[in-house]
Amino acid sequence: MGTHVIKMPDIGEGIAEVELSVWHVKVGDMVVEDQVLADVMTDKAMVDIPSPVHGKVISLGGVPGEVMAVGSILISIEVEGAGNYKESAQPAAAAVKEAPVAVAPKVEAESKPVAAPRPAAVCQGPMVAREADERPLASPAVRKHALDLGIQLRLVRGTGPAGRVLHEDLDAYLAQGQSNASAPVAAAYAQRNDEEQIPVIGMRRKIAQRMQDATQRAAHFSYVEEIDVTAVEELRAHLNEKHGATRGKLTLLPFLVRALVVALRDFPQINARYDDEAQVITRLGAVHVGVATQSDIGLMVPVVRHAEARSLWDNASEISRLATAARNGKASRDELSGSTITLTSLGALGGIVSTPVLNLPEVAIVGVNKIVERPMVVKGQIVIRKMMNLSSSFDHRVVDGMDAAQFIQAIRGLLEQPATLFVE
Structure with missing residues (x-):
């Protein structure tokens, strides 16, 4: 087994650094060639970063919201064969050969499915019981839609990338008769003390x-x-x-x-x-x-x-x-x-x-x-x-x-x- 390192690609237009917007994979995930690994944000648009190889994710090079230089290590993947990273031969910066990474402009991270398997808590069963303090992935528009419908997002099965909850997931939830409309009327007047911090990124x-x-x-x-x-x-x-x-x-x-x-x-x-x-x-x-x-x-x-x-x-x-x-x-x-x-x-x-x-x-x-x-x-x-x-x-x-x-x-x-x- 070897390690294949993917660097932040040169997207063109003289861009020297980009913002890491969202990961579509996590450490331990199996990925396939052409699967979208992450989205990065330039001054003009969101850009997909696909995988050029099959393998297992062993490390991520940044966190969402971090500004990364072109050429910095984005992700490391364990692959069959030698890979492109030989730590014993020379320092990492010199040892990694730039792999050709195709990038495709995009605007919305929800528009392409991710081939890697999602966590069992998201993929199994019609109802997903997340922990009370677990924040499901969803866009602001989906969160507002769920609030208007009286739906708790943590109970909704997400079918988007990395288990992201989409508008159609809310529709499916309602169709299954699991909305909060059947909850006691008193629940609508219950005190709420929850807070939500949303990083301003991407x-x-x-x-x-x-x-x-x-x-x-x-x-x-x-x-x-x-x-x-x-x-x-x-x-x-x-x-x-x-x-x-x-x-x-x-x-x-x-x-x-x-x-x-x-x-x-x-x-x-x-x-x-x-x-x-x-x-x-x-x-x-x-x-x-x-x-x-x-x-x-x-x-x-x-x-x-x-x-x-x-x-x-x-x-x-x-x-x-x-x-x-x-x-x-x-x-x-x-x-x-x-x-x-x-x-x-x-x-x-x-x-x-x-x-x-x-x-x-x-x-x-x-x-x-x-x-x-x-x-x-x-x-x-x-x-x-x-x-x-x-x-x-x-x-x-x-x-x-x-x-x-x-x-x-x-x-x-x-x-x-x-x-x-x-x-x-």
């Missing part, structure tokens, strides 16, 4: 750093405008009825992207990036629209490239493809970078007003609030109209208040008279 740490950096460096100001979307919603419904079966269904987002593209022709200072260290503003002709997308591990911003050159249905298809890729952990680093302006929407949860945070180095972000029907006065008559607010933020170092207001009002005019979206 994607959550990157999001926190970017949001803090954005609010500290940019001079944010927000502008809110009310828009009557009755006409564009009627057009959308008509196009879906006529072409939905052959071209795909349209949401409001591709119309908003089109409105951005047209309005930016008159406001090039808003489709820009600001390098505050070099004190240089770069205005771009290409409109690369970042579409904020929520995933189980946090907010991702996949990019619709060259939206100015795409049709309504092409933008719709690309938005759908990128959002699905981000949620399923398939978005590449290139697909998650390079935006020139960002569009963010909470859909039906959009509220009345929001104050979105800039996606630096961009200088504008357009936030979409929910559509509501309200009585409005039109030509002296009270009528029911579909109304929506745009809550947008700008970098006041680059964008003047009047320009921001006129830009959003231009979008308003395009959406309220949707034929103008397509008049050249």
Whole structure:
């Protein structure tokens, strides 16, 4: 038997160190070739580290949250044969030959199953009784979902990597009739003194750093405008009825992207990036629209490239493809970078007003609030109209208040008279 040592691979783009986000294996596990061992976080995305060999894990080189240099020892695996590590011949740093390790960009750690067997407490039986103080693996979104459903996560069998509890595991638990809904009503009013400490690592740490950096460096100001979307919603419904079966269904987002593209022709200072260290503003002709997308591990911003050159249905298809890729952990680093302006929407949860945070180095972000029907006065008559607010933020170092207001009002005019979206 020998030892095969895997070093932290060079992921490219000049990255010298990465953060170890999560282990999918532990000491003693048997692993197979191409099995995902760990996830590491770069500045842009989560990356899988697969195993190039079959064998048994004998040591781990770091803990989640630790920043590790490229070339440092990540994991040691006992293998048949000599392996690539000969401790008696020379010091470890010189003895380990770099094994070719393929890395694949990903966003969500839950998206790929792990081939290694999970602990018996997780894999056996429909009900898993963990210790009271044992914290099951689950994303924040799954934990909130479980809390809303009244489910104790420690009782749920996890089918994700390393026994991670997934949304579908909660559904399976409910289907088996084991939810806490049958517990005595008094249990809902029992005192609770439990506490939970959640390390801020991986994607959550990157999001926190970017949001803090954005609010500290940019001079944010927000502008809110009310828009009557009755006409564009009627057009959308008509196009879906006529072409939905052959071209795909349209949401409001591709119309908003089109409105951005047209309005930016008159406001090039808003489709820009600001390098505050070099004190240089770069205005771009290409409109690369970042579409904020929520995933189980946090907010991702996949990019619709060259939206100015795409049709309504092409933008719709690309938005759908990128959002699905981000949620399923398939978005590449290139697909998650390079935006020139960002569009963010909470859909039906959009509220009345929001104050979105800039996606630096961009200088504008357009936030979409929910559509509501309200009585409005039109030509002296009270009528029911579909109304929506745009809550947008700008970098006041680059964008003047009047320009921001006129830009959003231009979008308003395009959406309220949707034929103008397509008049050249």
